[in-house]
Amino acid sequence: MLVHASRSTRARSQTVERAALILTCFTSEEPHLGLPALAAKLGLNQSTAYRYVASLQRAGLLSRDDRRGGYRLGLRLIELAGIALNQIEVRKHALDEMDKLRDGVSLLVNLAVLLEGDVLHLAHSAPRALPRMYTALGRRAVAHCTALGKVLLAHRPWDEVRQLIERYGWRPYTEHSIRELGRLQTELQGIRERGYAVDKEERRRDVVCLAAPIRDYSGSVVAALSVSGRKARMTPERQRQLLPRVLEAANRISFRLGFHGNAAYL
């Protein structure tokens, strides 16, 4: 059995870590930061921040915003992300199945994994009708408020889930979002038993999702697949029709990843 979860290794470089922190200061909410803001955010001396930023810029990881001043994330990241994406085994196998599923159900299909307890979107397949999406790719969402996230959390140790909530709080999106440990635990338990998760407007009003887990050769859940649509179109009856199709697609992907077993024991 593998021991190393996420190596804590005491080998590290302060400089590299602080430079990496600079990158993670940029978020969807604050995609544009000045030197003083960055320095303040990380408690760095402005000189230090400056030198980091200058070097990150040379590497294309950061770039200046000539119009407004300040910095934003650089084009190099887009290139690197492209390479990273193509390395993700599950995504490679999922794309075809996602398109097939989308054609079958005419709904938005999403693929996601867990990153630091949040949902990270790796791909989507949208029916022609839908208005073009802002880049769903790389979008991050609170896990316990989405079907995708709940499926992924359901297959993590409860302790880990609890710690995440403690650390980040509930961060609810709508009035339907879960906000109690007890309810979350029951919900996750149910998801494990049923083999899928439902999101009834917990993420966004008027949007309902169904999600199923994807497993790799070893049986661990490495990703989740979902379909989502407006509430009006996602009647209980429609959901009953949808469910087997989502599960089948997810299972097909798992199969392609080398999972041939029965997941019941997990």
Place this chain on the structure above:
Amino acid sequence: MLVHASRSTRARSQTVERAALILTCFTSEEPHLGLPALAAKLGLNQSTAYRYVASLQRAGLLSRDDRRGGYRLGLRLIELAGIALNQIEVRKHALDEMDKLRDGVSLLVNLAVLLEGDVLHLAHSAPRALPRMYTALGRRAVAHCTALGKVLLAHRPWDEVRQLIERYGWRPYTEHSIRELGRLQTELQGIRERGYAVDKEERRRDVVCLAAPIRDYSGSVVAALSVSGRKARMTPERQRQLLPRVLEAANRISFRLGFHGNAAYL
């Protein structure tokens, strides 16, 4: 006239730059590297490389490949790239127009910018018929062998173009790819005069592309738009029909970026 091309600033951090170099060691061709390989590639002591890698890993910029050993680019990059993408003004405005153009012509539509002399794909809009693409997003291509790239190069100073060729060589893709400075110069000149570029199987056999420049408020060419299709479908006649549509779409995007002038003087 703007003076600062890419600030040379002598402020820099060796450590940060070397760490960034580690990331750029990973390419589509070598997306998976071990510690010794990385250290060798950059001429670093293995201990040093190790400490960098350990820190990059903590930041999620790198991750281990548990099955094969070695490292690959991390999920964090996908999140960051998503943020970076949404910051790109031209992309925001282009998406709608690209979808409209695609619907009009039923061909693959692409948007790209120049990154270090190469073409970097920022978005695409594919007709339903096309088989799902491997992530075109973030894909990099040799500029002078593609319509997109030639349009972008045509609006850079010739000296810069020449230096790029000198530095990286011709890197041809097919037997039609340009491989002489003289021919390239004539080609770029023609593109500036005509206002569009054509790629006749220079990038891939059997694929023909048409590309047009996109300008921002200041009149500089910041991106390029293209349509591409199989040779058989891109007859000279079809190209004549296509051309005005591509140009119109590109101009519309330029307009939305605040370019209302006449580009003739540039």
Place this chain on the structure above:
DNA sequence: ATTGGTACTTGCACATATTGAAACTCGGGC
């Protein structure tokens, strides 16, 4: 089981590259 090889990991003494304070430049708004 034993061996050898490879990739990864750590400890330590040295000195180099990073650090922070303070001062300077530049440009925009008042």
Place this chain on the structure above:
DNA sequence: GCCCGAGTTTCAATATGTGCAAGTACCAAT
């Protein structure tokens, strides 16, 4: 013309990163 904030540079002090060399864990071939 003056002020202010963002970005940039300098320089001495030293924390930080460095390379070597030894150590561990794993795999695969004996």
